[in-house]
Amino acid sequence: MTVIRTDDYGRVARERLPADVWDFIEGGSGDELTLAANAAAFRRARLRPRVMVDVSTVDTTRTLLGSRLATPIGIAPTAYHQLVHPDGEVATAAGADRAGALFVVAMFASRTLKDIAAASAAPLWLQLYWLRRRDAIADLAERAADAGFAALVLTADAPRLGRRLRDVRNGFAVDGRVRAVNLDAALMAASHDRRAGASALAAHAAQTFDPSLTWADLAWLRERSALPVLIKGILTGEDAAAAVAHGAAGIIVSNHGGRQLDGAIAALDALPEVVDAVAGACPVLFDGAVRGGRDALVALALGADAVLVGRPPLWALAAGGADGVADLLTGLTDELAHDMALAGRPTLADVDRRLIWGHS
Ligand SMILES: Cc1cc2nc3c(=O)[nH]c(=O)nc-3n(C[C@H](O)[C@H](O)[C@H](O)COP(=O)(O)O)c2cc1C
Numbered sequence: 066m067t068v069i070r071t072d073d074y075g076r077v078a079r080e081r082l083p084a085d086v087w088d089f090i091e092g093g094s095g096d097e098l099t100l101a102a103n104a105a106a107f108r109r110a111r112l113r114p115r116v117m118v119d120v121s122t123v124d125t126t127r128t129l130l131g132s133r134l135a136t137p138i139g140i141a142p143t144a145y146h147q148l149v150h151p152d153g154e155v156a157t158a159a160g161a162d163r164a165g166a167l168f169v170v171a172m173f174a175s176r177t178l179k180d181i182a183a184a185s186a187a188p189l190w191l192q193l194y195w196l197r198r199r200d201a202i203a204d205l206a207e208r209a210a211d212a213g214f215a216a217l218v219l220t221a222d223a224p225r226l227g228r229r230l231r232d233v234r235n236g237f238a239v240d241g242r243v244r245a246v247n248l249d250a251a252l253m254a255a256s257h258d259r260r261a262g263a264s265a266l267a268a269h270a271a272q273t274f275d276p277s278l279t280w281a282d283l284a285w286l287r288e289r290s291a292l293p294v295l296i297k298g299i300l301t302g303e304d305a306a307a308a309v310a311h312g313a314a315g316i317i318v319s320n321h322g323g324r325q326l327d328g329a330i331a332a333l334d335a336l337p338e339v340v341d342a343v344a345g346a347c348p349v350l351f352d353g354a355v356r357g358g359r360d361a362l363v364a365l366a367l368g369a370d371a372v373l374v375g376r377p378p379l380w381a382l383a384a385g386g387a388d389g390v391a392d393l394l395t396g397l398t399d400e401l402a403h404d405m406a407l408a409g410r411p412t413l414a415d416v417d418r419r420l421i422w423g424h425s
């Protein structure tokens with residue numbers, strides 16, 4: 066198949082991956098209402114292009130928390146990249162590096178932070194779940210700083226794992242050859258424990274995630290790490306304001322790709338109220354159903370400083386390793402630049418709400 070757009074990587078990946086791994090990646094929680102809503106929100110958006118603007122040069126560069134990026138499109142944290150490619154996150158990092166893109170590495174990465182860092186000169190951030198084992202969080206935050214990671218991302222929308230019915234039906238467990246190598250094996254054992262009619266990931270989360278996480282705990286993490294801490298999984302203006310008040314260095318508007326609370330609003334629909342509540346106090350990033358340059362343009366116009374893609378890099382990694390990831394990201398960035406030109410917005414500073422019909 067000729068790969069010319071993001072969805073094509075998905076078709077190739079689906080052919081290559083075991084069915085239960087494909088379902089783990091693609092699935093949402095419950096009836097997958099929020100998963101569908103994320104995509105539908107982008108299909109509804111309509112643009113107000115301007116004409117007679119000099120677009121002979123289009124600039125997609127973006128500076129985020131002091132790091133200069135070639136593109137405002139980065140990689141969202143997703144666990145266990147070795148499920149789809151033997152080189153795992155090292156290949157993902159090499160691909161992001163070639164595209165000059167941000168890579169948010171998951172706490173449950175299957176390659177070491179050091180090896181991942183060695184593969185990329187582009188910025189890396191580390192995502193954290195709030196584990197009952199606080200020592201493991203603090204230790205990982207320290208190793209991330211030592212390895213040169215530039216920020217931490219605390220995922221706030223997972224006090225327990227969403228009910229992902231595909232994983233339950235498949236009795237999904239992480240293949241024992243793929244390990245979350247940055248955490249000790251005993252802590253992760255339940256993820257590999259295959260049982261019919263149950264998700265090992267949900268069982269593992271119930272055992273190890275600390276559902277008592279509140280804003281007061283953010284102070285604990287900030288005291289233990291000099292790295293800026295962003296909060297991922299915010300969908301309301303109230304929580305955005307609280308994040309700023311508690312010293313978050315940034316916010317990621319996200320419903321976890323429709324994998325946590327089913328019935329939660331589409332991430333795109335939450336974006337304007339979060340941007341209004343933050344009022345420029347910190348960067349606002351976005352993820353959820355960005356599949357093309359037009360989607361990125363819409364989210365940027367509604368106030369996101371950058372967008373992240375979750376499933377597509379896994380597809381691209383499965384389809385083509387590091388080259389696949391690099392091609393995906395440069396392809397998305399080319400599409401963004403193309404649409405910026407046709408919309409009469411040659412720089413990201415020109416991309417604002419007036420571009421979106423109904424929001425101007
Ligand atoms: C297979 C998979 C694994 C994920 N793992 C994590 C994770 O470990 N930590 C996290 O904060 N989010 C995780 N996410 C959520 C993503 O960071 C992101 O919010 C979501 O995938 C964005 O939506 P998209 O896939 O539609 O682009 C995961 C998503 C997928 C699909």
Ligand SMILES: CC(C)CC(=O)C(=O)O
Nearest residue numbers: 144173226266270321324
């Ligand atoms: C291993 C899981 C906790 C990661 C995941 O699937 C998710 O966060 O969606």
